Amino acid sequence: MKKLPIGISTFSKIIEDDYIYVDKTEHIYKMLNNGELYFFSRPRRFGKSLLLSTLEELFKGNKELFKGLYIYDKWDWDKKYPIISLDFGNIVHDTPEKLEISLEEFVDGIAEKYNINLKKSFLSSKFAELLEKIHEKTGSKVVILIDEYDKAINSHIDDIEIAKTNRDKLRSFYQVLKANDAHLNFVFITGVTKFSKASIFSELNNLDDITIHPEYVNICGYTQDEFETDFKEHIKRNIKATNMKEEDLLESIKQWYNGYSWDGKNFVYNPFTVLKFLDTGKFANYWFDTGTPKLLVDLIKEDYTDIEVLTKKESEFSGIFPNFELENLDFATVLLQTGYLTIKSEKTYPGEQSVYKLAIPNREVKESLFSYIIGFYTKYSAEKIEPMTKNMFRYITKLDTENLQKSFETLLHKIPNLLYGDLKKELEAHYQILVISWLQLLGFDIEAEVMNIKGRIDAVLKYNNLVVIAEFKFSREKSHDVMIEDALTQIIRKEYYKSYQNKNVILLGMAFNQRDVKCKLIKLEEALHKYQ
Numbered sequence: 001m002k003k004l005p006i007g008i009s010t011f012s013k014i015i016e017d018d019y020i021y022v023d024k025t026e027h028i029y030k031m032l033n034n035g036e037l038y039f040f041s042r043p044r045r046f047g048k049s050l051l052l053s054t055l056e057e058l059f060k061g062n063k064e065l066f067k068g069l070y071i072y073d074k075w076d077w078d079k080k081y082p083i084i085s086l087d088f089g090n091i092v093h094d095t096p097e098k099l100e101i102s103l104e105e106f107v108d109g110i111a112e113k114y115n116i117n118l119k120k121s122f123l124s125s126k127f128a129e130l131l132e133k134i135h136e137k138t139g140s141k142v143v144i145l146i147d148e149y150d151k152a153i154n155s156h157i158d159d160i161e162i163a164k165t166n167r168d169k170l171r172s173f174y175q176v177l178k179a180n181d182a183h184l185n186f187v188f189i190t191g192v193t194k195f196s197k198a199s200i201f202s203e204l205n206n207l208d209d210i211t212i213h214p215e216y217v218n219i220c221g222y223t224q225d226e227f228e229t230d231f232k233e234h235i236k237r238n239i240k241a242t243n244m245k246e247e248d249l250l251e252s253i254k255q256w257y258n259g260y261s262w263d264g265k266n267f268v269y270n271p272f273t274v275l276k277f278l279d280t281g282k283f284a285n286y287w288f289d290t291g292t293p294k295l296l297v298d299l300i301k302e303d304y305t306d307i308e309v310l311t312k313k314e315s316e317f318s319g320i321f322p323n324f325e326l327e328n329l330d331f332a333t334v335l336l337q338t339g340y341l342t343i344k345s346e347k348t349y350p351g352e353q354s355v356y357k358l359a360i361p362n363r364e365v366k367e368s369l370f371s372y373i374i375g376f377y378t379k380y381s382a383e384k385i386e387p388m389t390k391n392m393f394r395y396i397t398k399l400d401t402e403n404l405q406k407s408f409e410t411l412l413h414k415i416p417n418l419l420y421g422d423l424k425k426e427l428e429a430h431y432q433i434l435v436i437s438w439l440q441l442l443g444f445d446i447e448a449e450v451m452n453i454k455g456r457i458d459a460v461l462k463y464n465n466l467v468v469i470a471e472f473k474f475s476r477e478k479s480h481d482v483m484i485e486d487a488l489t490q491i492i493r494k495e496y497y498k499s500y501q502n503k504n505v506i507l508l509g510m511a512f513n514q515r516d517v518k519c520k521l522i523k524l525e526e527a528l529h530k531y532q
Contacts, residue, residue, distance in 0.1 A: 009049035025071035027219040043339025045272035047220040093152035096165040141185035150191035221268030259361035264345040288368030319353040370437040454494040470508040480518035483511030492531040
């Protein structure tokens with residue numbers, strides 16, 4: 001049985017050391033025949049580095065590595081090209097000055113490798129001189145492969161001036177590629193976030209962005225067919241280990257780790273997480289545990305969080321894949337580009353731009369995202385959050401108001417004093433985010449800010465035939481009891497329940513006052529009698 005390539009992004013190592021390689025060379029072959037200058041965005045741990053490594057071995061002409069793969073008898077192996085492979089994971093970017101020095105050292109290192117003496121002084125000039133002289137010396141145009149091009153920017157969202165200055169330095173570095181395209185054979189740039197061309201690629205505006213191109217949506221990640229075929233032996237091993245039926249195991253794996261899409265039609269697994277499951281046989285949040293994107297952390301801290309984006313059944317965008325703007329950070333765009341939202345469907349209209357519906361990809365992402373938000377506010381670890389959520393689900397279904405309130409009290413009293421002080425201006429919004437995040441983990445299908453003909457429902461929770469209609473109230477003056485009565489009365493008088501009368505309906509009123517909370521659960525029938 002071949003080994004699982006967990007965390008391995010070097011193509012030659014995967015092939016030579018007998019790891020499983022899911023053949024993506026058909027997609028690569030199409031791309032190489034259709035153009036020369038590409039940009040490609042995917043979330044972290046999605047195989048971008050392996051894709052670049054595969055391209056590098058192709059352009060080196062290492063034919064034996066591709067034996068048995070789609071591209072083996074289609075590629076001209078006699079042609080070999082000089083390659084500049086730049087991974088920004090290896091570039092120092094703490095300050096703009098260090099970024100420039102580190103890039104200059106990289107350029108000098110490539111020049112030394114080709115025994116080239118560079119005479120220019122400035123970084124951009126030296127880079128241009130390097131491309132020209134490599135072409136001249138080898139007689140072949142240069143292949144440029146750039147990984148994590150955005151790392152020097154995204155890592156500094158908490159210090160916007162460093163991020164902007166790093167962006168400006170990278171802009172001048174990248175513009176060399178456009179001015180020297182006569183010396184370039186192929187350019188491929190990858191990253192997590194997609195900055196607008198005016199923002200960073202202002203001069204390199206001829207890049208073909210294939211992020212949501214229909215031909216390449218499966219170039220990274222595993223399709224269901226690839227997963228079941230290439231990892232067949234490991235799936236069988238896990239069927240025995242988990243004592244599950246094959247169809248049940250495959251469906252559970254799919255619900256946990258599949259669901260990513262860049263066209264709303266083709267859905268793929270995050271390679272890292274599904275490989276971790278196959279290795280351990282345990283369902284867990286592997287992707288999030290490898291490191292929360294700093295970008296997401298900083299946005300939540302800076303109060304960019306939009307509760308509707310996190311809790312609506314679907315968000316959407318139209319036209320091209322949305323750009324990332326440092327000066328105007330959009331939370332939905334960040335969630336999409338970092339993998340916490342994905343394209344679930346595409347609607348096309350004659351003569352109009354496509355409209356893409358967005359949603360959380362799968363159970364792993366949902367639990368990771370909302371566990372993180374709760375942990376951020378309360379400092380609870382994921383290990384403590386999970387058992388508490390199971391108890392709260394039981395309290396709601398059994399109308400156990402007393403224990404549900406105790407759970408919420410425990411939750412709110414964990415907010416540190418320092419954080420609480422920072423939240424006073426937007427306390428109601430943050431309480432709502434916190435409670436909605438907690439409810440998301442209970443196993444309900446939840447929608448927030450649901451509109452009906454008479455008003456807006458704070459949250460609707462659904463589980464099989466059960467519907468919980470929740471209304472939240474916050475005041476520094478009113479008592480909890482008054483607010484609870486206001487919440488439940490509002491649900492009845494504005495007829496929020498009308499759409500759900502064929503279900504088993506429970507009403508949940510919640511009242512917040514500074515750090516104190518009170519809640520009440522009541523069946524719809526009883527509430528109709530009491531509050532009409």
